[in-house]
Amino acid sequence: MSDIQKAALVKPSQRQLKWQEMEFYAFIHFTVNTFTDKEWGLGNEDPSIFDPQDLDTEQWVQVCKAAGMRGLILTCKHHDGFCLWPSKYTEHSVKKSPWKQGNGDVVKELSDACRRHGLQLGIYLSPWDRHDNRYGTDEYNTYFKNQLRELLTNYGDIFSVWFDGACGEGPNGKRQVYDWDGYYQVIRKLQPGAVISVCGPDVRWIGNEAGHCRESEWSVVSETLLDCEKIQEKSQHADDAEFRHRIRTEDEDLGSREVICSAGNLVWYPAEVNTSIRPGWFYHANEDDKVRSVEELLDIYYKSVGGNATFLLNIPPDKRGRIHEADEKRLRELGWILRSTFQDNLALGSSAAASESMDDDHTAANLLDGNPDTFWCPRPGTEQASIEIDLGDEKRFNHLVLKEHIQSGQRIERFKIECRKDSGAWREISRGTIIGHKRILRFDEITARSIRITIMESRWYPTLSSFEVYLGPID
Known part of the structure; x- marks a missing residue:
């Protein structure tokens, strides 16, 4: 079996498949840093400073849902060591704060709000702890695992456990x-x-916090990438704004033929793009006028969700415990555009014909049936093929969405899209490299009856x- 065939046979786990369907979800950075106006706490903060007067996790969830997100990941404990739930393994938590007279639990309130609105909950738990004196000893690992057990048993289903390497x-x-x-065992x-x-081992960091995405984001990569963020010498251990926006161009190609043929063992390790709606990760009042524009957010969305990655967008609650009005407005605008764009699939009811199909169960008609479990493919060994979609009559559109059957692996390396009206020559309108879970193509509005990939x-x-096929809002 060739190296290329081996790469084609690498497949995702069920949990990875389920996670990939999340596509767009929120990071919620909220802790004592919100009240000290810092990005990283020192660990010596007095719990009494944590006192949001209008904490409203219901509002967090409603804003995220309006933006088109499917879940939230909460910083249950950041590097400062302060816990947003009343952990029985430390006193450095909400139970020692004046908020709700020490009887509050942010994790529970968010978990309940997510459940009410059909969103999924994830947790961030920082391994680095600048407060706890057990840090640096074997006892600390026991403490950390005990905290994981609390979070993973008391708050319902968790879709992601998010660790950084600080x-x-x-x-x-x-x-x-x-x-x-x-x-991991816990x-x-x-x-x-x-x-x-x-x-x-399940989800790979894109490699920067600026929202930069690769042109070709392969999910099949070298097994060595599993350990990249766990190497202490490369970990982030300073509040470094430059790090947050660094882009390592030498890492642009992680999965081409040339790379994988010399990579040794390969794994399914898909990418997540994480960035913040503001310059910082925690709320700072002086950034209220620095919220990313809708155009910026859309660009990241199309390059991440539309480029075989997921999009984890940080939204920091303010001192009140609410998503600030500026952020909320921007997110609702973003959600409206996404809903307006992808609400009416113009390809429904169309017909499709392929240059070759493996058998009657894998014809081009499967592309149009709305069933993610059915798919088209040619006979094994056929690496080039084409499919023509007949829309029935001429239609206007400016977006195409393509999906591979990633349950079978990620295989497409290069493609082009052409269109034509009822008669006339084919005209190329777009081309690309990978597809993977989802590829979104945007272009100026055109009118055509037939589309060929x-x-x-x-x-x-x-x-x-x-x-x-979609027609999104026109500027």
Whole structure:
């Protein structure tokens, strides 16, 4: 079996498939830093400063849902060590704050709000702890796993456990050797459906916090990438604004033929794009006029969700405990545009014909049936093929959405799109490299009856499960 065929056979797990369908979800950075106006706490903050006067997780969830998001990940404990739930393993938590007279639980309130509105909950738990004196000892790993057990047993289903690799000094001047395998065992036992993200085996960090996306984002990559964010020497251990926006161009190609043929073992390790709606991760009043524009957010959305990644957008609640009005307005605008664009699939009811199909169960008609489990493919070994979609009459459109059947692997390497009216020559309107879970193509509005996709390069043989056509709002 060739290296290319081996790469074509690498497939996602069920939890990875379920996570990929999330597509767009929120990061909620909220802790004592919100009240000290810092990005990273020192660990010596008095819990009494945590006192949001109007904390409203219902509002958080409603805003996220209006934006088109499907879940939220909460910073249950950031590097400062302050816990947003009343952990029985430390006093440095909401139970020592004046908020709700020490009887509050932010994690529970958010979990309940998510359940009411049909959104999923994820948790961020920082392994680095600048407050706890156990940090730097074996006892700390036990403490950390106990906190994981609390969060994974008391708040319902969790879709993601999000770890970063920050590893600085604790209050005693020591650094911790993290028991990653032990952490993973706790998660797999208590929440087997949850993906472990970034410093974990299920979801790969895109490599920057600026929202930059690769032109070709492969989900099949070298096994060595599993450990990249866990290496202490490369971990972030300073509040470094430059790091937050650094883009390493040498990492642009992680999965081309040239790379994988010399990569050794390959794994399914899909990418997540994480960035903030503001310059910082926590709320700062002086950034109220620096909220990203709708155009910026749309650009990141199309390059991430529309480029075989997911989009994790940070939205920091303010001191009141609410999503600020400026952020809310922007997110509602974004959600309106996304709903308006993708509400009416113009390809429904169309017909499709392929240059070749493997058999009667894998014809081009499967692209138009709305079923993610059915797909088209040619016979094994056929790496180039084309499909023509007949819309029935001439229609106006400016977006196409393509999906591979990633349950079978990621295979398409290069394609082009052409269109024509009732008669006349084919005209190329777009081309691309990978497709994967989803590829969204945007272009100036055109009118056409027929659309043709030509797959020029693929691994072993290509698959397609969906071909959708949309007319989005016109500027």
